[in-house]
Amino acid sequence: LRDHERGVYSVAFLPDGRRLVSSSEDGTLRIWDIETGKTVIGPLEGHTSTVYWVTVHGSHIASCSSDGTFRIWDADSGKLVLGPITMVGHMDQVWRVAFSEDGTRLVSGSGDKTVRIWDVASGECIGDPLTGHTSGVFSVCFSPDGNRVFSSSYDCTTRIWDAGTRAIIVEPLRMNAAVVSIALSPDGKRLVSGSLGGEIAMWDAQTGAAISTPFKNHESGVWGVAFSPDGRKIASASRDMTIGLWDATDDWKRWDIDDDAPLRGHSSTVNSVAFLLDGRRIVSSSGDKTLRVWDAETGKTVIGPLKGHTNYVPPVMCVAFSEDGTRLASGSQDNTVRIWDVASGERIGEPLTGHRDYVRAVCFGPGERRIFSSSDDSTIRICDAETRALIGEPLRINNWVLCMALSPDGKRLVSGSSSGRIAMWNAETGAAIPTPFKDHEGQVLSVAFSPDGRKIASASADKTITLIAMWDAETGDSIPTPFKSHDEQVLALAFSPDGRKIASASEDKTIALWDATDEWKRYDINDDDAEQNDTLCTESQW
Template sequence: MEGHLDEINGVQFSPDGTKIVSCARDKTIRMWDACSGKQIYILEGGHLDEINGVQFSPEDGRRIVSCSSDHTIRIWDVHSKQQIQVLQGHIAPVVAASFALDGSKVVSSSQDETIRIWDVSSGRQIQLLEGHLGEITSVQFSPDGSKVLSSSTDKTIRLWDVSFGRESQLKEGHSSWVFAVQFSPDGSKVVSCSHDRTIRLWDVLSGRQIQLLEGHASGAYIANFSPDGSKLVSCSRDKTIRIWDIASGKQLHLLEGHSDEVTKAQFSFDGSAVLSCSNDKTIRIWNADSGRQLQLLVEHSLTINDVQFSPDASQILSCLINNTIQLRDLWSGKQLHVLEGHSECVNGAQFSQDGSKIVSYSNDNTIRIWNVRSGQLLQILQGSFDPVYRAQFSPDGSKLFACSGDHVIRIWDLSSGQQTQILEGHAQTITGAQFSPNGSKVISFSHDRTIRLWDATTGQQLQLLEGHSDEVNAVQFSPDGSKIVSCSADKTIRLWEIDPAIDQKDSDSSKLTKKNSIVDNDLVKCIWQAGVQNGLSMKGSVWKDVNGLTPSQKMLVEQRGGRF
């Protein structure tokens, strides 16, 4: 990816991994397609000096925060490419800026030795934190957003109370620059890494140093907690990875194998494995309990767009930037198959539930079905002239749905290869979809702020769930398929109940039918019969002077589009 006219100071993937944002001394921010490497657009005309850092908003990737030697922090909208806020207050170059986890605040640090907290919506400075005696190298919110953690060239780590804007703790002990700090998963501990080759663990409540971890032969740049907070994994320029026991401070394992600086190391979600990557262009998987290298996963320099385990965790597939899918044996690392055929970026791939097939979907507008055992291409499905962003097998493997850029969902019968249904209704990009546990329904969610429930056999829309005030980012069925949970950019999580009548005998009635009316002193009382077997939409209806509805019934009316 070429385009910047001067030294590049920062780069980051978007939360969904589809884009890359970079910043440079040339005063520009550039957005790139992570698959093709093509430049999407340039943000310029904002900062007046070199840009020192850039970061996506962690909750949705819809915004970017940038900081510059022009003493400002700027917030940008990714879709409109417009500058939303200019945060001014620092009197020296701003070296770091990051969002709070919910995206509502930004914390910044500067060569003026101050930390400032900003409200994103108003652009107003909330707090000014002073105390460091040198450049502040990193700054981070606690998981609950109540504290800020900072490190500095003054060799200290400081903890700040966001509400009161004051330093609550000063942690001293490092004999050289502190490169990075991080909270534990529960927010009770802090780990720091330094140029003095040590890693130190601190108790947040007391501010006391709990452990001093020594062993690296060069500066320790990164340390990550295990999911349960009982271990640490660290990596260094000394080409090693080390696993530490937090309670005792003992080094449990020394992981050697990389031939160059190790740039990242982290635990798997269950804490059983460690994943590392290095400037030697390899990715390695290690057993976290024994320290033994399980496999050398990748021995090339190609970008990986997606990676998935097989249902029995015996194989792993990876979608590469060269438009291919690689299938490997997880434990031996042996390459089993290279699936070739897509002519453009492969956006993702998934195993069927029985592990016998793989579905892949691509910017070449096609979906491809592959045999896992032989690696042979079984089917090519094409129904859209837009890139396909998501595809999934039904639980029994007989059907498949795909979402593309044309705002519709297509369902395919895999035995015949025929497209059986087109689900139309969303007005904007469909963020994703999912089959119900029994495969009879499909739930979809979109940037149009709605969730829609569909009959997978007939293609009929069963329910329209409205309530979110911003785009819906994810939905999931409960295990029994009776409820749906959704989350949105409006910062809410909502639980929805699927109308039980939908699973009863079909009926042609899907509207309110007036059964009777009684005139009583000019007040008309109406009795209605509601046919809901195929889903009742109340979109656009206004309910005034209504009596007799319980709170839950009122909520159902609002879910179906009615308003009071």
């Protein structure tokens, strides 16, 4: 299966045994028919970064991502059931999540060294975190009865916890290298673990006693392990690009397959493995952007390589309409700007290239002859909208250029950066216009000109307090109106057509409307069920 543009991190079979779900570095999930090798649902989009892990319970799929959220999807429709839920409490990325047997809870393991338990229905964290690991937690799972939690860590240990009291039940189970994968047998009595040293070990899941001492089975790290449904076999996925298949009954020998050799075929790290419910087939996911289905008896590839994640589209960071509304410009994490025909939805011409990092803001110049773009590469570029050629040298700032706005007459450009600096530019020549703008103490997240071009509003997170400030656009002098506006960052600002009001959209899930004349009175717009707002309407939509 090859549809992921980047490495495939995890796979899991759905209960019907005919489909499987995969997650990828391209930020998507896909559901596949394992007989045809075709994507049947997806890509499931929403995560904004690598999806490290997927886990299945009944008709629900849970996914966790380096974007700091988990989501729950309906396996039959592909629709989002819950989320995105920000894993509030974790201070680093979450590497793994796993369902409890009854599907009511999720357990997560994070680089912040902690394990947390979540209520699936509400998305809320349940109780205190499980603490004790001295390095990042890479793999987690529940016992079948849900009373215990198992976690493995870069601190070379696996720990067994009481899910209720959060207490460690037995002494940590130790290996000779970071423990990056664990799996529990179907009856919950045995635990298998894999390490970055290429070792695999078996443990009594009740007492923590070693059933087998760690032994080296791969030439490099074991990123995934899985029991067969009958508990007689174990499959291991390794950075050495192979899959191992082992007899888990008594003597821990490599399963009797052709040439007694590991399963080979992937051209990059094998990240995860899973057994089909009948135990006769294994699916693997790899950094080579593919999945393969193997015969567990012969070790032969029976389906694949399955390719499905080859249509990766980097997230779009910003959009802007042309003055006549016929075209749309978009800036993306692929460092480009593209122009689109609004009526047909088709891309117009080639992308505008040259930025060396994410494009954060775009806008059309007067007459739609020029396009302005700002980027995390600390520059603003002015390009000819027809030829795509750069006009003049890039405008350089001392940090990421997070936002910008063009004056109504198209002659001045104002920008805000992650360093807190607001700068003004001649939009025709690119020359800096000296102004006494006072730098914000936090990053500038949004800027906007008033319709008459005489005022500039800026939004910043100064010392964790989000402020909106007003400036005289001619002199750069501060108009003494900074005030606390929202409980979290303001992501977008817009003036009303008459310039008397300002709308602000915030990460606190609210939109506020302000009297911008003299009193700075707030007109509340409340919606308890609102999602996070990161865009505001154009003036024509007021």
